[in-house]
Amino acid sequence: MSWAWFHKLGSPKWFFSWSKSWALPLFCVGCVCLFVGLVWGLAFAPADYQQGNSFRIIYIHVPVAMLAQSCYLALGVAGFVFLVWQMKMAPVFIKSMAPVGAVMALIALVSGAIWGKPTWGTWWVWDARLTSVLVLFLLYMGIIALQNSLDDLVLVNKAAAVISVLGLINLPIIKYSVVLLETLHQGPTFTLTKKPEMPPEMWLPLLFSVIGLYCFVAGLVLWRMQTEILKREHRSNWVKQEVMEHGL
Amino acid sequence: MHPVRKKRLLVILTIALILSAAVGLVMYALQQNINLFFSPSQVAMGEAPRNVNIRAGGMVVKGSVKRNSDTLAVAFDVTDFQHKVTIEYRGILPDLFREGQGIVAQGKLKDDGVFEATEVLAKHDEKYMPPEIAEALKSAQNSTDESAESVQSTY
Numbered sequence: 001m002s003w004a005w006f007h008k009l010g011s012p013k014w015f016f017s018w019s020k021s022w023a024l025p026l027f028c029v030g031c032v033c034l035f036v037g038l039v040w041g042l043a044f045a046p047a048d049y050q051q052g053n054s055f056r057i058i059y060i061h062v063p064v065a066m067l068a069q070s071c072y073l074a075l076g077v078a079g080f081v082f083l084v085w086q087m088k089m090a091p092v093f094i095k096s097m098a099p100v101g102a103v104m105a106l107i108a109l110v111s112g113a114i115w116g117k118p119t120w121g122t123w124w125v126w127d128a129r130l131t132s133v134l135v136l137f138l139l140y141m142g143i144i145a146l147q148n149s150l151d152d153l154v155l156v157n158k159a160a161a162v163i164s165v166l167g168l169i170n171l172p173i174i175k176y177s178v179v180l181l182e183t184l185h186q187g188p189t190f191t192l193t194k195k196p197e198m199p200p201e202m203w204l205p206l207l208f209s210v211i212g213l214y215c216f217v218a219g220l221v222l223w224r225m226q227t228e229i230l231k232r233e234h235r236s237n238w239v240k241q242e243v244m245e246h247g248l
Numbered sequence: 249m250h251p252v253r254k255k256r257l258l259v260i261l262t263i264a265l266i267l268s269a270a271v272g273l274v275m276y277a278l279q280q281n282i283n284l285f286f287s288p289s290q291v292a293m294g295e296a297p298r299n300v301n302i303r304a305g306g307m308v309v310k311g312s313v314k315r316n317s318d319t320l321a322v323a324f325d326v327t328d329f330q331h332k333v334t335i336e337y338r339g340i341l342p343d344l345f346r347e348g349q350g351i352v353a354q355g356k357l358k359d360d361g362v363f364e365a366t367e368v369l370a371k372h373d374e375k376y377m378p379p380e381i382a383e384a385l386k387s388a389q390n391s392t393d394e395s396a397e398s399v400q401s402t403y
Contacts, residue, residue, distance in 0.1 A: 046378030121342030127284040182283040197375040
């Protein structure tokens with residue numbers, strides 16, 4: 001197996017030109033899918049037999065909660081890659097991804113609270129799922145705070161990578177908290193082994209908004225990475241050339 | 249792989265392994281405390297402490313809800329299909345409180361084994377369906393219970 005693509009990804013110059021052709025299409029596809037999924041889910045999908053219309057917040061809550069976890073998984077992988085291979089692009093990725101993930105975790109917590117009030121009867125309860133997602137949000141905030149409080153870039157890169165990798169331990173806790181422990185939060189509706197506990201007219205719009213949000217975030221992060229690359233490589237010749245040719 | 253990278257990889261993997269083992273053990277030790285509520289079986293087994301603030305939860309037994317006609321007092325049984333606990337509560341129940349649905353109650357287990365709740369939260373399951381389908385399922389269920397003939401008329 002050739003590792004050329006892996007080494008290419010590590011080159012800021014190559015990554016910059018590659019990501020330029022991907023960011024906009026991903027972002028646009030994401031926006032369209034998200035729009036379709038949300039309008040379909042919020043206005044046209046059938047209401048739930050128990051919860052009525054308040055269940056529709058699932059079309060916001062589930063995609064952002066999935067993204068909050070996936071973004072952290074990506075952070076952990078990037079941190080691992082940086083610690084082992086010292087790849088230059090990994091800290092750029094962590095820096096660009098962390099605030100996006102933090103926003104996703106925050107929206108997941110807030111939308112969950114809004115959903116919890118009419119259905120459970122409370123905004124917040126200290127059960128294992130809710131608490132572990134709060135920890136996830138705090139991990140994101142810790143990484144962001146660290147990146148902004150230190151001036152030494154070498155130290156920042158290393159410290160952020162270490163926290164990203166260590167925080168990975170929280171992900172299985174989030175995932176299995178509702179299966180292994182007694183929580184107020186219900187178990188997973190979608191599993192790999194069983195049929196979803198939801199008819200297609202309900203999960204199809206959800207699928208659209210999940211795919212849409214993934215593409216939206218991917219495009220957004222690629223843009224943020226481009227900005228970060230320009231900032232970090234502003235002394236190199238190719239950046240000067242790029243700016244001369246295309247402007248800022 | 250370059251020997252330096254190989255060494256770093258091994259160090260990180262070892263740290264990760266030790267850390268996950270440590271967290272795993274902590275979680276295992278805390279398992280009783282991390283659970284949000286005591287199940288009726290745990291209450292029956294005497295694992296739940298008496299006269300202190302705890303949470304108990306389970307499925308509301310069908311036909312067990314008794315409301316007082318003058319006050320907001322309500323009593324019902326919850327079950328985990330092995331044991332039952334009677335819960336008494338005075339207040340407004342959440343909208344999703346239904347017989348056959350899960351609830352979590354906060355309060356005290358009295359010496360007579362009755363749980364006096366100060367707060368009742370509704371727990372909903374992971375199943376979602378449109379009202380028409382739920383209705384169809386319910387009527388199909390009822391008709392199979394009553395007579396096999398009426399099944400055909402419902403479809």
